[in-house]
Amino acid sequence: MSKEEVIDYKKTKKRLDGRKMDEIRPLSIKVGVIPNADGSAYLEWGQNKVYAAVYGPREALPKHTQNPYKAVIKAVYRMASFSVPDRKRPGPNRRDHEISKVLSEALEKVVFVNQFPNTEIAVMVEVADSNAGSRVACLTAAACALADAGIPMRDLVSAVGVGKAFNEIVLDLNKDEEDAPDAVDVPLAIMPTTGEIVLLQMDGLLTRKEWDAVAALGIKGCQQVYEVQKKALTERFTVEELNKKAVEKAVGVEKNTKKEVVLEKKVDKVDKKEKESKTEKKGKDSKSKKVRK
Amino acid sequence: MSKKIVVPGELISEERKRLGSNVFVANGKIYAKVLGVSDVSKDQASVVPLEGKYLPKPDDVVIGVVTRVVFAGYGINLNASVDSFIPTKAIRDQLRVGDLVLAKVESVDELKEANLIFPRRLIGGEVFEVVPVRSPRLIGKNGSMLEILKKGTGCELIVGKNGRVWARNGNIESLKKVIAFIEENAYKNNLTNAIQDFFGVTLEEKFPYNQQRNNRVEESEVIEEESEVIDYSNVGELNE
Amino acid sequence: MRSTVLEYDISKVIELARVGKRVDGRALDEMRDFTITLNKFENAEGSAIVQLGETQVISGIKMLVDKPYPDNPNEGAISVGAELLPLAHGDYEYGPPSMDEIEVARVVDRGLRESKAIDFTKLCIKEGEAAFVAFFDFYAVNSDGNLFDAGSIAGIASFLNAKIPKLDEENRIVKQEYAGKIELKRIPLLTTFVKVGGRILVDPTYIEEKAAEARFSVATTDDGFMSAMQKGVGGSFTLEEVNYMIDTGFKVANETRKKLLKMVGKK
Numbered sequence: 120m121s122k123e124e125v126i127d128y129k130k131t132k133k134r135l136d137g138r139k140m141d142e143i144r145p146l147s148i149k150v151g152v153i154p155n156a157d158g159s160a161y162l163e164w165g166q167n168k169v170y171a172a173v174y175g176p177r178e179a180l181p182k183h184t185q186n187p188y189k190a191v192i193k194a195v196y197r198m199a200s201f202s203v204p205d206r207k208r209p210g211p212n213r214r215d216h217e218i219s220k221v222l223s224e225a226l227e228k229v230v231f232v233n234q235f236p237n238t239e240i241a242v243m244v245e246v247a248d249s250n251a252g253s254r255v256a257c258l259t260a261a262a263c264a265l266a267d268a269g270i271p272m273r274d275l276v277s278a279v280g281v282g283k284a285f286n287e288i289v290l291d292l293n294k295d296e297e298d299a300p301d302a303v304d305v306p307l308a309i310m311p312t313t314g315e316i317v318l319l320q321m322d323g324l325l326t327r328k329e330w331d332a333v334a335a336l337g338i339k340g341c342q343q344v345y346e347v348q349k350k351a352l353t354e355r356f357t358v359e360e361l362n363k364k365a366v367e368k369a370v371g372v373e374k375n376t377k378k379e380v381v382l383e384k385k386v387d388k389v390d391k392k393e394k395e396s397k398t399e400k401k402g403k404d405s406k407s408k409k410v411r412k
Numbered sequence: 413m414s415k416k417i418v419v420p421g422e423l424i425s426e427e428r429k430r431l432g433s434n435v436f437v438a439n440g441k442i443y444a445k446v447l448g449v450s451d452v453s454k455d456q457a458s459v460v461p462l463e464g465k466y467l468p469k470p471d472d473v474v475i476g477v478v479t480r481v482v483f484a485g486y487g488i489n490l491n492a493s494v495d496s497f498i499p500t501k502a503i504r505d506q507l508r509v510g511d512l513v514l515a516k517v518e519s520v521d522e523l524k525e526a527n528l529i530f531p532r533r534l535i536g537g538e539v540f541e542v543v544p545v546r547s548p549r550l551i552g553k554n555g556s557m558l559e560i561l562k563k564g565t566g567c568e569l570i571v572g573k574n575g576r577v578w579a580r581n582g583n584i585e586s587l588k589k590v591i592a593f594i595e596e597n598a599y600k601n602n603l604t605n606a607i608q609d610f611f612g613v614t615l616e617e618k619f620p621y622n623q624q625r626n627n628r629v630e631e632s633e634v635i636e637e638e639s640e641v642i643d644y645s646n647v648g649e650l651n652e
Numbered sequence: 653m654r655s656t657v658l659e660y661d662i663s664k665v666i667e668l669a670r671v672g673k674r675v676d677g678r679a680l681d682e683m684r685d686f687t688i689t690l691n692k693f694e695n696a697e698g699s700a701i702v703q704l705g706e707t708q709v710i711s712g713i714k715m716l717v718d719k720p721y722p723d724n725p726n727e728g729a730i731s732v733g734a735e736l737l738p739l740a741h742g743d744y745e746y747g748p749p750s751m752d753e754i755e756v757a758r759v760v761d762r763g764l765r766e767s768k769a770i771d772f773t774k775l776c777i778k779e780g781e782a783a784f785v786a787f788f789d790f791y792a793v794n795s796d797g798n799l800f801d802a803g804s805i806a807g808i809a810s811f812l813n814a815k816i817p818k819l820d821e822e823n824r825i826v827k828q829e830y831a832g833k834i835e836l837k838r839i840p841l842l843t844t845f846v847k848v849g850g851r852i853l854v855d856p857t858y859i860e861e862k863a864a865e866a867r868f869s870v871a872t873t874d875d876g877f878m879s880a881m882q883k884g885v886g887g888s889f890t891l892e893e894v895n896y897m898i899d900t901g902f903k904v905a906n907e908t909r910k911k912l913l914k915m916v917g918k919k
Contacts (some may be wrong), residue, residue, distance in 0.1 A: 138872075153793060154792075155740060155741050155795060156768060156794075172738075172739035174491035177463065180493050197746075200712070201714050202712075203691060203695055204695055204827055205716075206787055212747075229421070231436075231445065237494065243737065243739045245737055245791065247692075247693050247710050248693040248696075249695065250695075257457075266447045269447060269463035269465065271434065271445040271446050272446070273438075274420060275419060310421065311421070312423070312443070349422075355546040356449075358416070362606050363606055366609075367610060369596075370591065511660075
């Protein structure tokens with residue numbers, strides 16, 4: 120498109136979609152959306168919409184994939200056929216495989232993998248809709264899904280796309296900006312507490328000086344993403360004081376004048392059984408010891 | 413004592429303290445390892461997890477399900493990361509796939525596989541599952557919650573540390589609802605008292621928990637230290 | 653957390669079915685509630701998220717221009733694909749399409765195609781040279797059984813809202829611009845049954861599918877036709893049972909159709 124060549128963000132001071140240079144697109148995350156999974160998350164980031172699920176730690180199969188010293192993080196990145204402007208053919212392509220690999224490696228650093236030898240932690244992400252930046256969206260969602268699965272981690276992973284478009288350093292490029300003639304795309308992920316970088320890719324032309332600006336802006340962006348992740352993970356839980364009323368509200372009031380009599384009887388029965396069993400205790404203990412040998 | 417919902421990697425204390433569970437130290441500071449509730453007191457910092465699979469520990473009482481039958485023994489699913497194994501000669505009953513087995517964890521090997529002892533088959537009754545890391549709340553401090561549930565519903569009840577609850581007889585419908593409530597609210601304060609008041613049951617004087625309450629001592633909500641109180645000799649009776 | 657199916661659960665399903673009951677308290681001929689979220693995915697020409705009980709399916713349609721088949725030079729075509737994503741259940745794996753995936757895709761496809769709900773001639777752009785192919789793909793995101801009916805609902809919801817892309821002079825698709833909609837002449841819907849403990853259960857959950865001796869799906873339309881049937885799993889049905897399932901299928905699908913049309917804002 121020829122009209123884009125005359126766009127200059129330095130002059131317009133505003134981006135094509137009206138954002139400021141250091142502004143990310145609207146981001147929302149919901150965790151626990153896939154009940155079957157051990158942990159899961161659904162993320163919307165601008166037009167990007169991705170699902171992430173974690174299964175594991177579980178026994179790694181086939182056996183030769185097991186590592187006796189640590190868990191294997193197996194991230195898989197896939198796109199739905201309707202998630203791109205031209206239909207994506209079913210089955211993974213080279214891009215899917217590469218992204219799966221870099222996601223696995225980014226997540227391996229944060230998980231305490233040596234706690235679960237011989238297991239795999241499967242992290243699956245599915246892109247349902249996309250508009251530039253789907254891999255960082257997936258990584259952000261995957262980190263939430265891992266935390267939701269209760270997996271011991273050093274930190275979360277927060278990711279963002281950063282780079283250059285239309286003569287300006289910009290945060291969270293969209294598709295139009297990725298298609299700019301001078302576009303530079305830098306997917307970046309950090310451990311937000313320490314600032315260490317766990318994913319970094321780049322394509323495009325960048326000067327050494329521009330890189331400094333890109334890195335600084337990217338890390339700032341990741342911190343914004345981290346706040347959203349933290350909120351998504353913790354907002355389901357509120358520490359509060361419970362009382363009888365709260366239980367009644369959830370369970371329903373026990374109207375049990377009649378029941379109580381029945382229950383009392385049963386409790387008696389159990390008590391009796393306990394007494395009886397205690398007398399037999401000695402004999403049974405000796406049996407169990409035999410079993411142990 | 414401060415409590416907060418924390419995410420993995422979140423700073424919970426800048427001071428040196430004894431390390432409780434689910435925390436790690438970096439640069440002299442203490443951080444959370446899992447999504448959970450931080451519990452920082454004067455001399456200890458720990459995190460009580462909110463989600464997660466079962467991590468076997470010695471002396472845990474667990475309820476397993478037979479997933480595999482081979483000549484040498486049985487594969488047992490414990491909701492853990494790897495299945496356990498019970499040799500044929502360790503158990504009197506012939507087991508079939510799907511049978512429920514009550515057992516105790518003797519030790520855990522370097523691959524996190526639990527070695528089970530005293531296996532017994534559970535007959536009849538019903539099994540429900542809860543998030544394994546939340547199941548200690550069903551037992552409560554010194555078994556107080558377990559006692560309340562037993563008294564309140566009249567059920568024969570066994571809580572496996574691996575998130576499986578087995579119940580027979582009594583008011584199972586009510587038990588199910590209360591267990592779901594406890595699971596959902598496992599991290600909240602005053603849970604045991606709320607459930608006790610709901611059922612309107614009293615515990616025996618000698619029960620240590622009760623003394624605490626009478627003395628108006630706040631019940632500690634730290635659940636990692638709680639021990640299982642199941643009279644093991646009773647299990648044979650339950651099977652009959 | 654609940655993705656390990658235990659033999660224990662299966663025997664309970666069978667036990668209850670024998671006395672005419674189900675684990676979730678549903679009647680034997682009762683569908684689970686469902687919700688539809690329309691056109692969430694903007695890259696698709698039409699899309700739907702369907703939640704049927706705990707089963708969750710995402711689906712979308714992409715329209716491409718292709719040369720018509722030589723034997724039907726004035727017709728477009730549809731194609732249906734299904735993936736049981738490993739996100740959706742601990743039992744699923746990545747890899748080439750499994751037999752289950754192919755079966756569910758083909759049954760949903762036949763229900764739609766054979767009902768003649770879509771007029772393929774309307775998808776033709778220029779006879780013998782160019783026609784639209786509508787690719788409908790659905791993905792299980794969480795699986796609690798009956799992906800047949802969930803896929804079928806997702807298909808109808810997606811097609812009812814699918815837009816036809818605008819073309820330039822050389823019959824190439826102009827992105828983000830549309831010219832017209834796909835019209836459905838009738839609304840075929842699948843209804844799936846399983847036989848458990850000698851009883852017929854509609855809309856099976858994952859565990860009920862595991863407990864099933866046999867499975868049967870029938871696609872029925874609002875104007876009294878059946879457009880596809882499929883019997884699956886090792887067991888068998890008597891003719892009486894099949895007739896019962898067809899009759900119940902019409903009844904259940906009518907209910908589902910009413911709810912569906914209301915949800916997608918038609919009628």
